[in-house]
Amino acid sequence: MNTSGQVRLNRLVWEGGVEFIAFLLNKAVLLAADQPVFYKDIARLPSQLREQWKKACQEELEALRKCKVFELADLPPGHKAIKNHWVFTTKSDSRKKARLVAKGFSQVEGIDFDQIFSLVVRYKSVCLLLATAALEQWHIEGLDVKSAFLYRHLDEEIYMEQPEGFKIHGQEQKVLRLCRAIYGLKQAALAWWKELLASMRKMGFEHFQSDAGIFIHKASNGDIVVAMIYIDDSGFMDNNVTLVKEKKKAFMGIWECHDLGELNEFLGITIRCSGRKIILDQKAYLTKVLDRFGMTNAIIANTPLPHVYTPVAHTGNPGPTLRTQYQAIIGSLLYLMLGTRPDITFAVIKLSQFSANPSKEHFEQAKYICHYLAGTQDYTMVFDGNTNEGLIVHSDSDWAADINNRHSITGYFFKLARSSVSWLSRAQKTVALSSTEAEYMAISDCCQQAMWITNLFREIGFPILPITICGDNQGSLFIGSNPVQEKWTKHIDICYHYIRECIEDNKVSVVFVPGNDNLADMFTKNLDHLKFVKF
Numbered sequence: 001m002n003t004s005g006q007v008r009l010n011r012l013v014w015e016g017g018v019e020f021i022a023f024l025l026n027k028a029v030l031l032a033a034d035q036p037v038f039y040k041d042i043a044r045l046p047s048q049l050r051e052q053w054k055k056a057c058q059e060e061l062e063a064l065r066k067c068k069v070f071e072l073a074d075l076p077p078g079h080k081a082i083k084n085h086w087v088f089t090t091k092s093d094s095r096k097k098a099r100l101v102a103k104g105f106s107q108v109e110g111i112d113f114d115q116i117f118s119l120v121v122r123y124k125s126v127c128l129l130l131a132t133a134a135l136e137q138w139h140i141e142g143l144d145v146k147s148a149f150l151y152r153h154l155d156e157e158i159y160m161e162q163p164e165g166f167k168i169h170g171q172e173q174k175v176l177r178l179c180r181a182i183y184g185l186k187q188a189a190l191a192w193w194k195e196l197l198a199s200m201r202k203m204g205f206e207h208f209q210s211d212a213g214i215f216i217h218k219a220s221n222g223d224i225v226v227a228m229i230y231i232d233d234s235g236f237m238d239n240n241v242t243l244v245k246e247k248k249k250a251f252m253g254i255w256e257c258h259d260l261g262e263l264n265e266f267l268g269i270t271i272r273c274s275g276r277k278i279i280l281d282q283k284a285y286l287t288k289v290l291d292r293f294g295m296t297n298a299i300i301a302n303t304p305l306p307h308v309y310t311p312v313a314h315t316g317n318p319g320p321t322l323r324t325q326y327q328a329i330i331g332s333l334l335y336l337m338l339g340t341r342p343d344i345t346f347a348v349i350k351l352s353q354f355s356a357n358p359s360k361e362h363f364e365q366a367k368y369i370c371h372y373l374a375g376t377q378d379y380t381m382v383f384d385g386n387t388n389e390g391l392i393v394h395s396d397s398d399w400a401a402d403i404n405n406r407h408s409i410t411g412y413f414f415k416l417a418r419s420s421v422s423w424l425s426r427a428q429k430t431v432a433l434s435s436t437e438a439e440y441m442a443i444s445d446c447c448q449q450a451m452w453i454t455n456l457f458r459e460i461g462f463p464i465l466p467i468t469i470c471g472d473n474q475g476s477l478f479i480g481s482n483p484v485q486e487k488w489t490k491h492i493d494i495c496y497h498y499i500r501e502c503i504e505d506n507k508v509s510v511v512f513v514p515g516n517d518n519l520a521d522m523f524t525k526n527l528d529h530l531k532f533v534k535f
Contacts, residue, residue, distance in 0.1 A: 021334065021338075024327060024330055024331035024334050024352060024355065025331050025334060025335055026331065027324075027327040027328045027330075027331035027332075028328065028331030028332040028334065028335050034049050034090075035088050035089070035090055036053060036086075036088050037088075038085070038086070039057075039085075039086045039164045039165050040164075042054060042165075052096045053088065053096055053098065054165075055096070056088070056096040056097055056098035057086065057098040057100075057163075057165065057166065058166075059098070060097075060098045060099060060100055060147075061100070061163070061166060063146065063147045063150070063256075064100065064147070064150065064182070067147065067150040067151070067180060068179055068180065069150050069178065069179060069180045069182055070160070070176035070177060070178050070179060070180075070182075071176070071177050071179060072168065072171065072174050072175075072176060072177075073159070073174060073175060073176070073177040074174060074175070075159055075174075075175045076159075079157070079159055080159075081159040081160055081161045081175040081176075082102055082103055082158065082159070082160050082161070083102075083103040083160075083161055084100055084101060084102050084103060084160055084161060084163055084164075084184070085100075085101055085103060085164070086098055086099070086100060086101070086163065086164065086165075087099045087100075087101050087183075091144075099183055100163050100182065100183070101182070101183045101184035102160055102178075102182050102183065102184035102185050102188075103184060121211060121213025121214055121228045121229060121230050122211055122213065123267070123338050123339065124421065124422045125211045125213065125214055125228065125456065126228060126266060126267065126269075127280075127381075127420070127421040127422065128416065128421050128422070128453065128456060129214070129226060129228055129235075129237065130271070130278050130280065130383055131278075131383040131416040131417040131419065131421050132416075132417075132457075132460070132462075133237050133278060133383075134276055134277060134278045134383035134384065134385035134417045135383075135385045135388065135416075135417050136239060136385075137239055137276060137385060138226075138237040138238055138239050139237065139238065139239060139240075139241045139244055139262075140235055140236070140237040140244075140262060140263040140271075140273075141235065141236045141237070141244055141245060141248045141260075141261070141262060141263060142233075142234065142235050142236075142260035142261065142262065142263030142264065142265070142266070143233075143234040143235075143236075143248065143251065143252065143255075143257040143258070143259060143260060144232055144233065144234075144257060144258040144260055145231070145232045145233075145234060145255050145256070145257050146232075146255075146256045146257060146258060147256070148192055148196075148231050148232050148255070149181050149182060149183050149185075149188045149189075149191070149192045149231070150180050150181065150182065151180070151181075151192070151195045151255070153179065153180055153181075153191075154178055154179065154180060154181055154185075154187075154191065156187070157177070158177070158178045158185070159175045159176065159177055159178070160175060160176045160178055160182075161175055161176070162174070162175065162176060189231075192231065193212070196229065199251075199254045199255065200215045200227070202254070203217065203247060203250050203251065203254075204217045205217045205225075205227060205247075208456065208459045209455070209459065210452055210455040210456040210459055211456060213228060213229055213230060214226065214227070214228050214229075214456075214459075215227040215228075215229065216459065216460065217247060218461075219240075219243060223238060223240045223243055224238055224460070224461060225237070225238045225240075225243055225244055225247045226238065226460060227247070227251075228266075230266070230267055233265075233266050233267055234251070234257070235263045235266055236248045236251070237263075267339065268282065268285055268335075268339070269281070269282055269339050269340060270282065270283065270284065275386075276384065276385030276386050277382055277383065277384050277385065277386070278382070278383045278385075279380050279381070279382050279383075280339075280340050280380060280381040280382075280383075281340055281379070281380040281381070282335075282336055282339050282340050282341070283377060283378070285335065285336065286336060286373060286377055287377070289329075289332045289333070289336070289370070289373070290370055290373065290374055290377075292328075292332070293329055293332075293367060293370055295367060295370040295371065295373075295374055296374070297374075298367075298370060298371045298374040299371060300371060300372075300374055300375030301368060301371035301372040301375065302372070302375075302529045302532070302533075303372060303526075303527065303528070303529055303532050304343065304344045304346070304347035304348075304368070304369045304372045305346075305347045305350075305365060305368060305369070305526050306365075306368065306526075307526060307527070307528040307529070309365060309526060310403060310526075311350060311351060311353075311354060311361075311362060311365065312403065312404065313354065313357070313404045314354060314357050314358060314359035314361075314362065315357075316357075316359070317357075318357055318358050318359060322358060322360065322363060323355075323356075323357075323358060325363065326354075326355065326358040326362060326363050326366065327355050327358075329363070329366045329367070329370075330348065330351060330352050330355055330366055333348045333366065333369055333370075333373075334348055334352065336373070337349075340379075340380070340381045341373075341379070342413070342420045342423040342523075343376075343379070343522070343532075344369055344372070344373070345423055345424075345425045345522075345523055346409075346411070346425045346522060346523050346524065346525065346526065347369050347526070348369065349425045349426060350425075350526075351365060351366050351369075353427070381419045381420060382418070382419055383416070383417040383418070383419050384417055384418045384419070385417060387417060387418045389415075389416070389417055389418045390416065390464075391414060391415070391416050391453070391464070391467055392414070392415040392416075392470075392519075393412070393413070393414050393415075393446065393450060393467055393468065393469045393470060394412065394413045394469075394470045394471075394513070394518050394519040394520040395411070395412045395413075395439075395442050395443045395445075395446035395469050395470065395471050395520050396411050396412070396439070396442060396471070396472060396518050396520035396521050396523065396524050397409060397410050397411065397428070397432075397435075397438040397439045397441070397442035397473075397524055398411075398438075398524040398525045399432060399434070399435035399438040399439075400431070400432070400438075401524070401525060402427055405431075406431055407427045407428050407429075407430070407431060407432075408427070408428045408431075408432045408438035408441070408442075409425065409426070409427055409428070409523075409524045409525070410424065410425070410426055410427075410428055410438075410441065410442040410445050410524070411423075411424060411425045411442065411520045411521070411522075411523025411524035412424050412442065412445065412446040412449065412520050412523065413519050413520045413523060414449070414450075414453065415519075421453075422449060422453070423523060424445070424449070424523065425523040425524065428441055428442075434475075435473065435475075436473055436475035436476050436479070437476075437492060439471060439472075439473035439475070439476035440473075440475075440476040440479050440480065440492065440496060440499075441492075441496050442471075442476075443469055443471050443476055443477070443480060443499055443510060444480075444495075444496040444497070444498055444499045446469055447469065447498060447499040447502050447508055448498065450467040450469065450502075450507075450508050451502060451507065451508075453467070454467060454507065466506050466507055466508055466509050467507075467508050467509075468508070468509050468510070468511055469508055469509070469510050469511075470510075470511055470512075470513040470518065470519075471510060471511075471512065471513070471518070472512065472513055472514060472515040472517075472518045472521075474512055477510045477511075477512055480499045480500055480503055480510055481500075481503055481510060483500055483504075516531075
């Protein structure tokens with residue numbers, strides 16, 4: 001890795017956040033044994049598979065032509081054609097899918113694009129909606145949108161090379177002028193969302209302010225339909241089955257889709273309904289992770305990390321192979337953690353902090369998480385509507401826990417319908433001078449998430465009572481409930497006092513629970529087996 005790349009990676013690790021998570025998830029691509037990485041790999045496959053993948057490529061190009069995504073043209077002087085590559089995936093129903101993706105990193109800002117962003121439903125929103133569906137007995141229908149990015153016209157003049165394996169004979173020197181957005185272009189997600197928003201409004205939907213990937217339709221009789229959309233994956237839900245199917249059909253009239261019937265998968269998460277229970281798991285993905293890293297028959301561990309283990313920063317040079325392997329395993333574990341495995345959150349987030357410069361010891365401890373997962377492959381998340389159980393929220397911190405910089409760890413945990421809907425473990429950005437200060441910063445962060453959940457439910461039309469946050473530090477709860485200023489708290493950043501306003505406005509409340517009963521404890525430290533099993 002060159003110096004500039006290492007500096008950027010170090011910055012990503014230090015800042016954390018969405019960009020760092022996206023970087024690691026990009027490393028987590030798992031391939032089936034019969035799945036090519038590059039187009040040239042198709043030639044090495046058995047004849048039957050070779051024909052299947054070539055057919056998938058032809059279907060992709062046919063879809064692009066049908067949508068009039070490009071036209072053959074000569075490259076004008078002064079322009080540069082961007083490159084492209086094939087991306088191959090095997091769907092959960094064994095369908096082979098090939099996608100032509102532009103190499104957007106070769107675009108020039110101000111010439112090839114001006115604005116970029118992507119508005120898609122969040123993982124936590126999906127969990128909240130599925131928990132609500134279990135409680136409200138909503139029916140859920142699913143759709144797989146074909147070539148979602150291809151529906152929006154481009155404002156910029158962009159040229160792309162002809163795809164590998166499908167250059168037109170006798171016209172190899174020509175290029176493709178892109179008329180519509182294509183996967184990989186930096187502005188493709190923005191173009192897609194604008195087109196999606198326009199089409200959803202035609203159907204009578206409006207997007208949420210709390211999550212732009214969620215849309216709601218309110219019928220004149222009071223019924224609602226909630227739609228959650230993540231580019232290709234779409235779900236429509238409500239207890240009025242007829243209205244749900246009506247809106248789904250209208251959506252399919254605008255977007256070319258593969259009808260999934262009742263929703264059984266979303267973002268790679270398997271979804272099963274059993275009465276008033278909705279069950280989520282990522283067993284298929286976990287099996288691939290264990291197989292990829294040679295952990296299928298691993299010795300089983302009782303906890304994600306050994307109880308006595310504390311990772312230390314590596315000062316040596318890991319080499320490109322170790323770094324790549326480490327980022328791949330952490331990215332794969334991160335995908336599991338974000339989806340359905342909150343039990344590995346602390347371990348994965350802690351080890352992810354060493355992604356820029358990992359040691360062999362770090363890599364072995366990442367594999368130790370796989371030892372734990374090998375013994376818990378059958379774990380699922382179950383939203384039980386029969387319980388009618390509302391939100392349960394716990395917040396915690398571990399003061400000065402990071403021995404590398406003495407930053408404290410924030411952790412919180414939200415349950416609804418007796419299962420996890422939101423969880424977090426992360427290092428605090430500044431050093432806390434006391435355990436009370438660390439706990440205060442943690443409950444303030446938890447309060448922000450509680451307010452987001454409150455706003456989301458209000459947009460659905462479900463006003464909820466003030467959320468109660470459970471904490472195990474009396475001092476932090478006192479500071480939040482009483483606008484006092486002491487010499488040992490006057491330096492605390494003003495942003496953390498947000499919780500005071502929420503308590504005063506009766507939006508949240510805080511109560512004390514003993515540390516041994518604080519469910520968020522497992523998100524702040526490496527617990528022993530007895531405590532870990534308890535939570």
